[in-house]
Every structure is written in structure tokens, then in C-alpha cells.
Amino acid sequence: MRDFARPFMFIGVASVALAFNPWPALAQEVPEQAAAGTVNALELPATVPGDDTKPKPPKPDILFAPVPFSSPATGTGLAGGVIAFYNPNNSPQQWISGGGVVWTNRGTKGIVAFHSMALQDDRIRIQGKVSYMNEVTKFYGVGQDDGDRGEVLELRTKAPMVQVTGQLRVFPNAYAGLRIRVMGNDAHPKSESATAPPPPDQMDSTMSMFGPGFAYDTRDSSTQPHSGVNFNAFWLFGRPGWGDTFKHDKFTAAGSYYIPVSKETVFAVNGTLCGAGGDVPYYDLCLFGSNSALRGYPSGRYRDRASWSAQAEVRHQFARRWGGVAFFGLGGIATSLGDIPSDSNVLPAGGVGVRYRPFKDNDVNLRVDVAFGKNDNGLYLSVGEAF
Numbered sequence: 001m002r003d004f005a006r007p008f009m010f011i012g013v014a015s016v017a018l019a020f021n022p023w024p025a026l027a028q029e030v031p032e033q034a035a036a037g038t039v040n041a042l043e044l045p046a047t048v049p050g051d052d053t054k055p056k057p058p059k060p061d062i063l064f065a066p067v068p069f070s071s072p073a074t075g076t077g078l079a080g081g082v083i084a085f086y087n088p089n090n091s092p093q094q095w096i097s098g099g100g101v102v103w104t105n106r107g108t109k110g111i112v113a114f115h116s117m118a119l120q121d122d123r124i125r126i127q128g129k130v131s132y133m134n135e136v137t138k139f140y141g142v143g144q145d146d147g148d149r150g151e152v153l154e155l156r157t158k159a160p161m162v163q164v165t166g167q168l169r170v171f172p173n174a175y176a177g178l179r180i181r182v183m184g185n186d187a188h189p190k191s192e193s194a195t196a197p198p199p200p201d202q203m204d205s206t207m208s209m210f211g212p213g214f215a216y217d218t219r220d221s222s223t224q225p226h227s228g229v230n231f232n233a234f235w236l237f238g239r240p241g242w243g244d245t246f247k248h249d250k251f252t253a254a255g256s257y258y259i260p261v262s263k264e265t266v267f268a269v270n271g272t273l274c275g276a277g278g279d280v281p282y283y284d285l286c287l288f289g290s291n292s293a294l295r296g297y298p299s300g301r302y303r304d305r306a307s308w309s310a311q312a313e314v315r316h317q318f319a320r321r322w323g324g325v326a327f328f329g330l331g332g333i334a335t336s337l338g339d340i341p342s343d344s345n346v347l348p349a350g351g352v353g354v355r356y357r358p359f360k361d362n363d364v365n366l367r368v369d370v371a372f373g374k375n376d377n378g379l380y381l382s383v384g385e386a387f
Contacts, residue, residue, distance in 0.1 A: 058086075058087055058361075059086075060084050060085060060086035061084070061085040061086070061359045061361075061362045061364070062082060062083070062084050062085075063082065063083040063084075063085075063358060063359075063364075063383065064082050076104060076105050076379075077102060077103050077104030077105060077106075077108065078102075078103055079100050079101070079102050079112075080100050080101045080102075080103075081098060081099050081100015081101060081112075082098060082099070082100065083096065083097070083098035083383065084096070084097050084098065085223075085359075085362055085364060089118075089119070091118040091119070091121060091122050092118070092121065092122045093118035093122045093125070093222060094118075094222070094223075095115075095116060095117045095118065096114075096115070096116045097114070097115045097116075098112075098113070098114055098115075099111075099112060099113035099114065100112065102133070104135075106135070106136045107135070107136050108133065108134065108135035108136060109133075109134050109135075110131060110132055110133035110134060110135065111131065111132050112129070112130070112131040113129065113130050113131070114127075114128065114129035114130075115127070115128050115129075116128075122169070123168065123169045124166070124167070124168055124169070125165075125166070125167045125169075125175060125177075125215075126164075126165070126166050126167075127163075127164070127165045128162075128163065128164045128165070129161075129162075129163050130161070130162050130163075131159075131160070131161050132158075132159070132160045132161075133157070133158070133159050133160075133161075134156075134157075134158050135156075135157055135159070136154055136155070136156055136157070136190060137154070137155045137157045137187070137299070137300070138152045138153070138154060138155075138298060138299070138300060138301070139152070139153045139154075139155055139195060139197070139198065139282065139300065140152060140153075140195060140300060140301045140302075140303075141195050141196070142282065142285065142303055142304060143304050143333070143335070144302070144304070144333060144345045146195065147301050147302035147303070147333070148375075150301065150375065151193055151194045151195045152191075152193060152195065153189060153191065153193035153195040153196075153197060154189070154190040154191040154193075155187045155188065155189060155190060155197070155203075156187065156188050156189075156190045157185065157186065157187040158184070158185075158186040158187075159183060159184060159185055159186070159283075160183070160184045161181070161182070161183040161184075162180075162181070162182045162183075163179065163180065163181045163182075164179070164180050165177065165178070165179040165180075165213060166178055167213060167215060173216055173217055173218050174214070174215070174216050174217075175214070175215040175216075175217070176212070176213070176214050176215075177212070177213055178210070178211070178212060178213065179209075179210070179211060179212075179213045179234050179236060180209070180210050181207070181208075181209045181210075181236060182206075182207070182208045182209075182243070183206070183207045183208075183283075184205075184206050184207075185202070185203070185204070185205050185206070185207065185281065185283055186203075186204055187203040187204070188203070198281075198282040199282075201245065202245075202281040202282050202283070205245035205246070205281055206243060206244065206245050207238055207244055207245070207246075207281060207283075207284060208238060208239075208242050208243035208244040209236035209237060209238040209244065209250070210236065210237060210238075210242065211234060211235045211236035211237050211249075212234070212235060213232070213233065213234040213235075214231075214232070214233050214234075215230075215231065215232045215233075216229060216230070216231040217229070217230050217231075218230075219258065221363055223362075223363055223364045223365075223384060223385070224363035224364070224365060224385065225256075225258045225266070225268075226258060226260045226266050227258050227259070227260050228257075228258055229255070229256070229257050229258075230255065230256045230258075231253070231254070231255040231256075232253070232254050232255075233251070233252065233253040233254075234251070234252050234253075235249065235250075235251045236249065236250050237249045238278075245281070246278065246279040246280070246281060247278050247279055248276065248277065248278030248279050248280045248281075248284070249276070249277050249278055250274070250275070250276045250277075250280070250284060250286075251273075251274065251275045251276075251337075252272070252273070252274050253272065253273045253274075254270070254271070254272045254273075254293075254387070255270070255271050255272075256268060256269065256270045256271075256387045257269050257270075261314075264316055264317040264318075265314065265315065265316045265317075266314075266315045266316075267312070267313075267314055267315075268312070268313045268314075268315060268387065269310075269311070269312045269313075270292075270293075270309075270310070270311050270312075270313075270329075270386075270387040271308075271309065271310045271311075272293045272307070272308065272309045272331075273307075273308050273337070274286035274306060274307045274308070275305065275306045275336065275337040276305045276306070277305065277336075280305065282303070285303040285304060285305060286303065286304060286305065286306055286307035286333065287299065287300045287301075287302060287303035287304075287307065287333075288301070288302050288303075288307065288309070288331060288333075288347070289301065289302075292386035292387050293307075293309040293311070293329075293331060294309050294311065294329050294330075294331045294347060294349040294373065295327070295329075295349060295351060295369055295371035295378060295380055295386065296349040296350070296351060296371035296372050296373030296376060296377055296378055297347065297349065297373045297374075297376050297378070298376055298378070301376065302332075302333050302345075302347065303333065304333040304334060304335055305334070305335055305336055306333065306334045306335065306336050306337045306339065306340055306344075307331065307332065307333045307334075308331055308332055308340055308344065309329060309330070309331030309332075310329060310330055310331070311327060311328065311329025311330075311331075311349070311387075312327065312328060312329070313325055313326070313327035313386070313387075314326050314327075315355070315385075317355075320357070321356060321357045321358075322354070322355065322356060322357075323354075323355035323356075323357075323365070324352065324353065324354055324355065325352065325353045325354075325355065325367075325369070326350075326351075326352050326353075327350060327351060327352075327353070327369075327371075327386070328348075328349070328350035329348070329349050329350065330346055330347065330348055330349075331346075331347050331349070332344035332345045332346050332347055333345065347373060347374050348373070348374060349371060349372065349373045349374075350371065350372060351369055351370050351371035351372055352369070352370060353367055353368055353369035353370065353380075354367070354368045355367050355368075364383065364384060365383075365384065365385060366381075366382075366383055367380070367381070367382055367383075367384070367385065367386070368380070368381050369386070
């Protein structure tokens with residue numbers, strides 16, 4: 001893969017800057033009433049007025065693998081490792097760290113590590129993930145017609161990836177910051193197909209992107225929200241000057257709204273929007289299947305320079321540890337964001353799922369979903385809600 005060391009030197013310097021930069025005191029402090037309504041997945045010990053003794057952090061909850069998972073994007077497989085949910089600084093937002101190895105029935109092997117933390121009473125949020133995947137990916141072509149035809153070209157792909165996001169609270173519940181994403185792509189056709197392979201310069205390339213991000217978060221829990229709003233938007237730019245093979249940009253936005261119907265029932269809605277411009281490699285186009293937008297479609301069957309989705313989900317807790325969901329959504333792709341109103345197709349999806357809570361005092365769920373799309377279906381096993 002060409003010039004892959006160069007963007008990693010760039011991301012290394014920038015990651016250190018994000019992690020250790022003494023952020024200026026530009027943010028307003030969140031009032032006590034507002035802080036009580038922010039992310040709070042772990043119950044924090046109470047303090048006695050006049051007592052300067054800091055409360056002890058709650059004990060960590062640790063989920064040990066192997067954890068089975070399944071989706072049309074990855075196939076069925078096992079993740080061997082550990083995920084820890086903990087709160088060392090009694091922040092309104094719990095920390096999550098994990099890592100391990102991945103294997104699927106499609107011949108995919110890989111290693112993944114991730115970390116999410118909050119500092120200074122949730123004034124600073126930092127997230128990072130590192131992975132290396134040797135996987136079989138499916139390429140259907142680009143555009144609505146190729147997606148409907150469904151002719152698959154299998155690609156053997158080796159893809160190292162690093163992503164770091166740092167955000168500072170700029171006013172109550174709102175965060176602004178930067179995201180850096182570096183990825184290598186070394187792909188070769190594994191099978192013959194009527195679908196032509198991507199251009200050679202995209203099959204062996206490097207993506208090095210950098211850009212601003214914004215978040216607005218009033219959820220009462222980051223892992224099992226019952227009320228509030230969560231919105232995220234990023235606009236990343238790739239340039240040859242910092243190691244990207246191409247000159248391109250990508251805008252993504254996702255928002256969720258949670259409405260409590262009763263103590264046991266939540267109605268959740270979610271919407272996404274994506275637009276890519278410039279000389280965009282096939283693996284960074286807007287697509288369905290690789291995230292939680294429109295469960296029921298394999299990754300990349302529908303990909304183009306723009307996409308949208310809207311979905312709703314009803315979540316009900318039947319017992320202390322068990323719950324269920326029902327969901328439905330619509331989405332589509334187009335050649336540009338401006339073409340979505342007139343030229344986008346409409347893809348339906350829906351399904352049902354079961355939830356299990358493995359920890360007594362933490363609201364993290366394990367989920368199993370069965371979803372159906374226009375011409376596909378899928379089984380999803382994962383940790384945490386879809387959105």
C-alpha cells in the first residue's frame with residue numbers, strides 16, 4: 001500500500017495533541033440541573049455536604065468474550081476479547097475500553113481495539129479505535145441499478161485503520177472538535193463476476209482524512225437512553241498533502257430522539273444523511289449495511305455518493321434482564337445530496353429483536369435482531385443498541 005507510513009506519522013502527532021492538549025477554558029460549565037440529565041449509565045455514589053472526601057469510583061463491569069456476532073456485512077463469527085465498562089473519575093459519562101480478535105465464516109480475520117473516555121466532568125470526550133482486518137468483502141458496483149442487480153464480486157481485502165476523535169464542550173450538551181481517520185486498502189478479486197472490479201488505483205490506496213465534528217447530546221444514558229436527543233455530524237477531507245491517495249471529502253450526520261412512553265417502553269427515531277464529493281474511492285462512498293442504518297441489507301449492496309435513512313424503533317423491557325424491540329425504516333441512495341429529493345430510490349427495512357442485560361447495575365444490553373430488506377435479510381448479534 002502506497003505511502004502508508006506517512007499518514008500514520010500525521011495521525012500519531014495529532015492523536016497526542018488531541019489527548020494531551022491543555023484545552024482552553026472556553027466552555028461554559030453545565031448547570032447542576034443540566035448535568036443530572038446528561039449521560040449517566042452508571043449510578044454515582046452520593047457525597048455528604050461538607051465532606052471533601054471524593055466518592056470511590058464504582059467497580060468496573062467486564063464482559064468477557066468469546067462473543068458471537070452476525071450481520072449481512074460481516075457474516076457470522078466470534079470476537080474473542082474483553083470489553084470493560086468503568087468510571088475512574090466519576091464522570092457523568094462512563095468509560096468503555098475493549099479489544100480482541102475477530103473471526104467469521106467468510107474467512108475474515110482481524111484484531112480490534114477501542115477506547116472511549118470523558119475528562120473534566122465530561123467537558124472533554126476522546127474516542128479512538130484501531131483495527132487490522134484481512135477480510136472477504138462484497139462489491140456489487142456503484143449506483144441503484146448495480147444494487148438491484150445483485151451481482152457480487154468478492155474481494156480479498158487487507159485494511160488497517162486508525163481513527164481518533166476529540167471533542168470539547170462548547171456550551172451545555174454541545175461538543176465541537178476534530179476527527180482523524182487513516183485507512184489502508186489492499187484489495188484483489190477473489191472470484192469472477194459480471195460486476196467489474198473497482199479501478200486499480202482504488203484497490204491499492206491509502207485514505208487519510210481530517211476534519212471538524214459537532215455533537216449535541218441530552219440523553220439520560222449513552223448505552224440505554226430513555227429520553228433526550230443525540231446528534232453527530234462530521235465533515236472530513238482527504239488530501240494528497242497529508243497522505244491520501246485521492247482528493248475527496250465526506251459529510252455524515254446522524255440524529256436520534258428518544259421518547260419515554262412508560263417506565264418500561266421507549267419510542268426511538270433515527271435519521272442519517274451522507275454525501276461524498278471529489279475523487280472518492282469505492283470503499284468510502286455512502287452505503288448501507290456497515291452501520292445500523294437500515295438493518296437488513298448487506299454492506300455495500302447499495303452505495304453511491306449520497307444516502308439517507310429514517311427509522312423508528314419501539315423498545316420494551318419485559319423483565320429486569322429481558323426486553324424486546326420492533327423496528328421499521330426507509331432509506332435510499334443517489335448520485336449527490338442535491339439529487340436525493342428527485343432521484344433517490346426507496347429501500348424498506350424492518351424487523352424484531354430480543355435484548356438481554358448481562359450486568360445487574362449497568363444498562364448495557366446484548367442484542368439479537370432479525371431484519372428484512374427489499375431483497376435481503378440478516379441476523380444481527382451485537383453489544384449495545386442499534387442507535
